[in-house]
Amino acid sequence: SQKIEQNSEALNIQEGKTATLTCNYTNYSPAYLQWYRQDPGRGPVFLLLIRENEKEKRKERLKVTFDTTLKQSLFHITASQPADSATYLCESYGGNQFYFGTGTSLTVIP
Amino acid sequence: DVKVTQSSRYLVKRTGEKVFLECVQDMDHENMFWYRQDPGLGLRLIYFSYDVKMKEKGDIPEGYSVSREKKERFSLILESASTNQTSMYLCASSLSGGGRNEKLFFGSGTQLSVL
Numbered sequence: 001s002q003k004i005e006q007n008s009e010a011l012n013i014q015e016g017k018t019a020t021l022t023c024n025y026t027n028y029s030p031a032y033l034q035w036y037r038q039d040p041g042r043g044p045v046f047l048l049l050i051r052e053n054e055k056e057k058r059k060e061r062l063k064v065t066f067d068t069t070l071k072q073s074l075f076h077i078t079a080s081q082p083a084d085s086a087t088y089l090c091e092s093y094g095g096n097q098f099y100f101g102t103g104t105s106l107t108v109i110p
Numbered sequence: 111d112v113k114v115t116q117s118s119r120y121l122v123k124r125t126g127e128k129v130f131l132e133c134v135q136d137m138d139h140e141n142m143f144w145y146r147q148d149p150g151l152g153l154r155l156i157y158f159s160y161d162v163k164m165k166e167k168g169d170i171p172e173g174y175s176v177s178r179e180k181k182e183r184f185s186l187i188l189e190s191a192s193t194n195q196t197s198m199y200l201c202a203s204s205l206s207g208g209g210r211n212e213k214l215f216f217g218s219g220t221q222l223s224v225l
Contacts, residue, residue, distance in 0.1 A: 032212070043114075043200050043216030044153075056125075089153070098168070098211050100145075102152035 002027045005026055006090055006101035014109055019077040021104045023090030026071070030092035033073045038087045038103065047088075048075075080108045113137070116201050116217035129188040131220050133201030141204045142184035144168075144176060145154060146197040153200065158211075159184055167205070191224045198222075215224050 007022040021032065032051045036044035050057045050066045050073065057064050063076040077084050085108050090101040117132035134195040135142065145168075155168030157176040165176050173195060177185045184203075188195055198221050202214040 034212070034214075036214075041219070043202070043219050044214070046213045046215070047214055054180075091153075091212055091214075098155050098158075100153040102150060 002036055002092060002094065002097060002099050003028070004055050004090055004092055004099045004101040006088075007106045008083045009102075010105045010107070012019055013080055015080060015082060016053040017028075017080055019080045019084070019108070021090075021106065023073040023075065023101055025085055025092055026101060028094055029068050029071070030094035032093055033064075033066060034093070035062075035073075035075050036091065038089055048085045069101040082108045082110050084108050113202055114203055114215050114217040116199075116220050118220050119218065120190075121220055121222045123153070123191050123222065125192060125224060127188075127191050127224075129191050129222065129224075131186040131188075131199055131201075131222070133184045133186070133217060134182050135184075135203040135215070136182065137203070137205070138181065139203035139205050139215070140181075141206065141211065142178065143202040143204075143214065144174075144184065144186045145200045145202065147200055148197050156186065176219075191222075193224050196224045198224060 003026040005024045034049045035047045038044040048064045050064050061078045065074045087103040087105045089103045114135045133164040144156045145153040147153045159165045175187045200219045201217045206212040
């Protein structure tokens with residue numbers, strides 16, 4: 001079955017830098033990948049969706065890429081701010097199967 | 111904005127009790143989902159529904175059942191609660207058809223403790 005691996009349990013970066021989070025899938029290429037943000041004690045909030053035939057998607061300071069050769073999606077937050085500190089989840093959908101990664105905890109240090 | 115409301119924020123139950131977790135969404139979404147979230151394991155799909163009275167098993171349906179009698183309401187039932195069902199339960203909904211989960215809207219979650 002599909003496995004979604006998010007590299008680095010925790011990531012600390014300096015304010016103003018670009019944060020890059022990774023999401024690797026092990027098996028078949030998903031129809032799409034989604035990225036969510038989760039704050040402590042809250043449900044995840046949808047950020048971006050990228051489809052298999054798309055290379056890159058942007059939304060304000062957020063950018064996501066999808067590389068089917070590397071079986072990987074990268075999630076970038078440019079000009080990071082302390083308010084960006086949260087856990088970011090990657091999710092894949094394909095073949096009527098849904099899988100979430102365990103998330104990467106991001107801390108932006110002022 | 112879509113609102114997904116879960117009936118309880120915190121719940122404490124005894125082993126063997128029957129537990130109902132209720133979820134209501136207000137945007138006429140086709141699909142509804144129940145997940146549980148545990149440290150180190152991430153979100154795991156229990157059941158989902160793509161239409162009224164329709165349900166599909168997710169990855170971990172054992173020990174759970176669901177009910178969707180109305181489009182806006184999706185209930186998760188623990189027939190006989192056990193301590194290994196202590197977890198954060200998250201309900202979600204999405205508009206897309208065919209059971210796809212594009213752009214999920216989540217509730218705030220129910221932290222269930224089974225003693």
